[in-house]
Amino acid sequence: MTVSSRTLAGLVRADSVHRSVYTDPAIFELEMQRIYGQAWIYVGHESQVPTTGDYHTTRLGDQDVVMVRAADGRVHVLYNRCPHKGAQVVADGDGCTGKFFRCPYHAWTFKLDGSHLAAPLKDGLAGTCYDPVRPDFSMRRLARVDSYRGFVFASQAADGPDLVTFLGGVASSIDNLCDRSPQGEVEVAGGVFRVLQPANWKIFYENLHDTMHARVTHESSVVAAREQSRQLGELPFELLIMTGNGEPYEFWEKLELRAYRNGHGYMEGIFDPAAATRDPVSRAHFEVLAGVHGEDRARAILGMNRHNTIIYGSGSPHTVFQQFRVIRPLSVDRTLVEIQVFRLVGAPPAVFERALIYANLINSPSSIVMPDDVEVYRRCQQGNRARGGDWVSQHRYLGKDKALDDGMVSINGTSELPMRNQFAAWRAYMLCGEHPREYDEEATHAAA
């Protein structure tokens, strides 16, 4: 079943969205084509495929893909499908395929860029259109693949903005994550968590910059961490990161929210960078960076204090604690989150330990913080199936956000600017440019 453009256009208002965007499987199918089939989507990091033949499988929208390192050092992204019978060529997961891919079914082989290498008993194909150079006999590459400082993205559309243009202002978050390494280089390390959320993927994106939920949803973990700290007589890092959500409303109101084209944005950091310089781990990190860049530059790098960044369609890098929560929609009400942890190459080992603890305690399936998030996502998913009203509110500070040259900024950290910005992008993708609305026109409209 398809959904008309007119219907789609009516689902997003300046101040609210229709509940069906979270619950309608037909809309989900269209999202897979019009968002995940068009946009640049994060595949993985180059460090996940360090040597020739190394591969990493994942899912871009509804497509199984494999990222692979070729002999010339280039990274390719292919659909995980043999052109003969359609079998998946490699098993899910990470591995090394050697100098070429070999399908386990009939031994068709492919070079690491996907092009056809050989098929057994070629005489049997004589007189047919079989030709190794015909794309029909190769593993298909995604239309466009590009890398930004080691972060590999792919687009299934042949046309569209290049990766840097697409990222716009949030490229600065990837820069800052890398710049925190004295060598300007990061690598995925320590493994990747995979967490299932029983909710639509857009709910998680909205929550990433939802400052009004923190002290309400997370009361249980905030109280637990505070009580534990009181008993202990100190606030170690592992409890500090659980208490952050408990800040009063005034704190959240002062934070800055940035919104860029294509649904991207970032939220200013929760944890005080000045406090961080007082702890020995941050001090050691600062000294290593200052040794390379000088103190001013080191201060600028570590002082760029961002909490969640959003790359819409890909997920949420966290620069300060070196994580990337990659968001993979599975169905209209199921979302997989891959949590990558990064080692800052050349930084003191304790910096990686801190990232590891943050991943274990905040982002792992066993986190004592996240289950309350996931529970409210689940309740939104369930609640929006009820006939209790059709619209989801995004009214907070509507029309008050300020336009900048490259996007918008909130005048109050509790603004629902990020949600409005995400749905402006969503609407533009879903209408396929049929009714193109410029970003600031949307904002002006919102102010009316």
Added chain:
Amino acid sequence: MRLLDRDFDVSVAAVAGAEHSEPTLRSVEHFLFHEARLLDERRFDEWLALWVDDGRYWVPRFPGQTDPFEQISLFWEDKVLREARVRRLEHARAWSQQPPTRSSRMLGNIGIEGLDAAGHLVVRSVFHLTEWRHAQRHLAGTVFHKLATTEVGGWKIVLKRVDLVNCDDMFGNLEVFI
């Protein structure tokens, strides 16, 4: 960093033989069954009291994972984190515990492996755990306990390592101890 104290001996390989007397095995079995019952019945405070102060609870993320210091873990918890988890589970506004997680454990194949370098008893067992919250989930795997004797003749947990058969799978939230 105390939580990632690398001096903590996470190995579960026995380096010396242990006395395999029937009474010892029976007392270990009794201890493990009791621990399972406390978790099934959500008697978390009593469960917390089964541990030595510097004990560690570990659920690796990978099969055969050698340590929790260089790789992520599904759980790596010291006393502070175990207690914080219990405080949250019992908080009236732990939304994700409405309804609470209920569970039932079946232990078997309990055997004494030997002693570790510090003389702790290394015990191996297997388990099947059925968990319910909205939907039923089945977890299974192997557990290694490292146990210290107490002055009054019982046992305390120094290390509990749970190797899930699906440790590298995708998971919904794991809220209670396994």
